[in-house]
Amino acid sequence: MQIDSPSITALRVAVRRAAHQVLDHPRIFDDPLALRVLGLDADAGHGRSWLDDTPLDRVLRTALALRSRHAEDTLQEARLRGIDQYVVLGAGLDTFACRHAAVGSDNLRVFEVDHPATQEWKRQRLHLAGIAVPEHCTFVPADFERQTLAEGLRLAGFDPARPAFFSWLGVVMYLTADAIDATLRTVAVLPAGSGIVFDYVIDPELMSPLARTALNGLAVRVAAAGEPLRSFFVPARLADHLRQLGFGRIKDLSPEALDARYFRNRADGLRAGRLAHFMTAWV
Incomplete structure (x- = not known):
């Protein structure tokens, strides 16, 4: 991204999340603030570019809605374990804290x-x-490539002596291996019960020819926005690496597993994209 400018990718994510609220029924992810935060009006929006419904638009907005839904579902698992600190890495225009203002009453930070x-x-x-x-x-201002996440969180009032849950959506693929490891190590040394959920792009060698073509198109678009793709993973190797870092329980969800969980019996044909997996790792 440009150093002195907001992330273009974050804006595109927010726009597609808003479009999902209008175009897809039933919604995979319900966000009543998605349009407001962008100043969009659903009733006046039909025929406008943000509501384009091409096959590519459908794939992209579905993937973005899915990852938010899965992250918040996994957060609820963490809450049942008693976790009261939630860290949203690369938050962009995420509205969780504002949508769940009442969570402050049960001590979730x-x-x-x-x-x-x-x-x-x-x-x-x-x-x-x-x-x-x-x-x-x-709000914790940080640059994953230039600053220490642990220090930034500590200065913001995060308590490293208590377990926490992290979501890291749409970020890993844009970072170097060293920056990814630095963040994962920060989570891995937290108290038992801590966890992280993140999405990642699989190694292109594991993709079908159609998926590789889609990946190439995505790579061109995000590079043009100043945010090139940098990291790809083989799922089994990533799981092994997480165990080496100190995570004890690992759960990787493929597109097929995500389809079974979130898209069963839909009449509109929506399904998980074929480029990414979701990984959850618990300390």
């Missing part, structure tokens, strides 16, 4: 970690939409 320019842009968007940042949400 939310830490949103992102580039300072993106966070300032988000504050502006929330202000214009009349959406308050709840007291239980703390």
Whole structure:
């Protein structure tokens, strides 16, 4: 991304998440603030570009809605384990903290970690939409390639002596191997019960020819936005690496597994994209 500018990718993600609220029924992911934070009006929006419904648009918005749904489902598992610290890495225009303002009453602290320019842009968007940042949400300005995540969280009031849950969506594929490992190590040394969920792009050698073509197209678009793809993984090797870092329980979900969990019996043909897996790792 550009150093002094908000992430273009974060904006595109937010727009597609908003389009999902209007175009897809039943929704995979329900976000009543998705349109407000962008200043969009569903009733006045039909025929506008943000509601394009090409096959590519359907695939992209479905993938983005799916990853938010899965992350929040997994967060609820963590909450049942008693975890009261939630860290959203690369938060962009994620609205979880604002949608769940009442969670402050049961002591859940939310830490949103992102580039300072993106966070300032988000504050502006929330202000214009009349959406308050709840007291239980703390913005943590950070650059995964240049700053220490643990130090940034500590300064923001995060307690490393208590377990925490992390979501890391749409970020890993843009980082170097060293930056990815630095973040994973930060989570791996937290108390037992801590966990992280993230999506990652599989090694192109494991993809079908059609999926590789789709990946090439995606790579061109994000590179043009200044955010090139950098990292790809073989699922079994990634799972082994996570165990070496200190994670004890690993769960990898393929597109087929995600289809079975979230898209069964849909009449509109929506399904998980074929480029990425979801990984959850618990300490």
